[in-house]
Amino acid sequence: MYVVVNAAQSVDGKLSTRRREQLAISGAEDFDRVDRIRAAADAVLVGVGTVLADDPHLTLDEEARRVERLRNGRAGNPARVVVDSTGRTPLDARILDDAATTYLLVSEAAPSDRREALATAGATVIVAGDDRVDLADGVARLADHGVDRLMIEGGGEVIFSSLAAGIVDELQVYVGSVVVGGREAPTLADGEGFVESFPQLRLTDVDRLDDGVVLSYAVETEREQD
Numbered sequence: 001m002y003v004v005v006n007a008a009q010s011v012d013g014k015l016s017t018r019r020r021e022q023l024a025i026s027g028a029e030d031f032d033r034v035d036r037i038r039a040a041a042d043a044v045l046v047g048v049g050t051v052l053a054d055d056p057h058l059t060l061d062e063e064a065r066r067v068e069r070l071r072n073g074r075a076g077n078p079a080r081v082v083v084d085s086t087g088r089t090p091l092d093a094r095i096l097d098d099a100a101t102t103y104l105l106v107s108e109a110a111p112s113d114r115r116e117a118l119a120t121a122g123a124t125v126i127v128a129g130d131d132r133v134d135l136a137d138g139v140a141r142l143a144d145h146g147v148d149r150l151m152i153e154g155g156g157e158v159i160f161s162s163l164a165a166g167i168v169d170e171l172q173v174y175v176g177s178v179v180v181g182g183r184e185a186p187t188l189a190d191g192e193g194f195v196e197s198f199p200q201l202r203l204t205d206v207d208r209l210d211d212g213v214v215l216s217y218a219v220e221t222e223r224e225q226d
Contacts, residue, residue, distance in 0.1 A: 001143050003167050005152045005159055006037055008174040009188050015156055018182035022054050025176035027210035031061065037172070039065040041078045041151035043103070043142060047158035048084035057094045058153075078151070079103060081142065082123075083158050085132045087114035089123070096122040103145070105138040107131055135165040160191030163199045168219045171201060176212040 008025040009015055016023045038044055044058050059077040060066050066076040077100035082089055087110035089095070095102050096118075104118055107129040115125045124145075128138035135158075139150065152162055162168050173188065205216040 001139060001148055001150055001167075002169050003139070003150045003152060003162065004037065004041075004170040004172065005154075005162060005168050006034060006172045006174075007154050007159060007188055008176060010176055010178045010180040012179050012181060013187050014180035014182065014185040015154060015188065016053075016186055017180055018185040020049075020053055020186060023180065025178060026174045026212060029209040030174050030212070030214070033174075033209060033214065035061045035065065037151055038078055039069065040149065042074075042147040042149050043079040043081050043151070045081035045083065045150060045152045045158070047155050048082055048088050049157060050153070050155050051082055051084075051089055051093055051095060053155075055090075055094050057097075057099065059099050075100060079145075079147065081105060081147075081150070083133050083135065083138070083161075084110070085129070086110050087118055089118060091117060091121045098122065103142060105133045105135075105141075107133050135161050136167055139165075139167050156186040156188060156190035160189040160193070163189060163219070164191070164194070168199075171217040171219055173215045173217075174209070174212055175215060176210070 010025060039060055050056060058080045070076050079101040080095045081103045083105050085107040087106050089104060102123045104123040104125045105128050106115060106125055108127060109131050119125050126141050128134050128141055200220040201217040202220055204218050207214045
């Protein structure tokens with residue numbers, strides 16, 4: 001499976017404010033770039049924190065891209081994936097509608113009755129991990145469902161976990177011309193943080209969009225580093 005992480009951050013590396021409110025960091029040109037990446041993906045993954053904060057739909061914006069996918073024998077929208085260890089996704093969340101297939105990656109810690117309720121609400125529930133979702137295992141299980149190209153959109157906890165799990169092939173970061181500040185504001189890679197064996201990136205491209213830049217990186221595997 002090929003995994004690309006995409007995110008938009010401020011100059012000082014923040015994804016949103018310390019209140020974790022949705023923040024418009026980029027503009028129309030970057031929104032279109034993100035829509036293109038989604039259209040090329042088999043599935044789009046976010047963490048449950050993003051679902052709780054923003055209630056995203058995670059579908060394509062451009063109808064022409066949906067039509068092109070259908071012409072190629074694919075679903076109109078890529079599947080949606082939520083990393084949700086304990087099953088906190090609201091039963092009325094927008095990602096549970098019938099616009100696309102939705103997978104919920106949960107752990108054994110998610111109560112069985114909650115898993116059943118989420119399945120009834122429209123999700124395909126996949127158990128991967130004991131106390132928390134094991135992303136490497138979860139991604140492998142998604143591959144069993146036909147997901148060959150996965151786009152990860154965040155938030156910071158999920159991005160950190162995906163880098164820590166060694167499943168990321170590509171990282172694209174839009175850096176907008178704004179400073180957010182705040183020691184409690186979420187960053188590109190939250191979580192426990194790395195103290196050794198830092199992910200190694202190779203800059204492959206720089207593009208100016210709107211009033212910012214898109215930095216594209218290849219994430220080098222341990223085999224590539226050797």
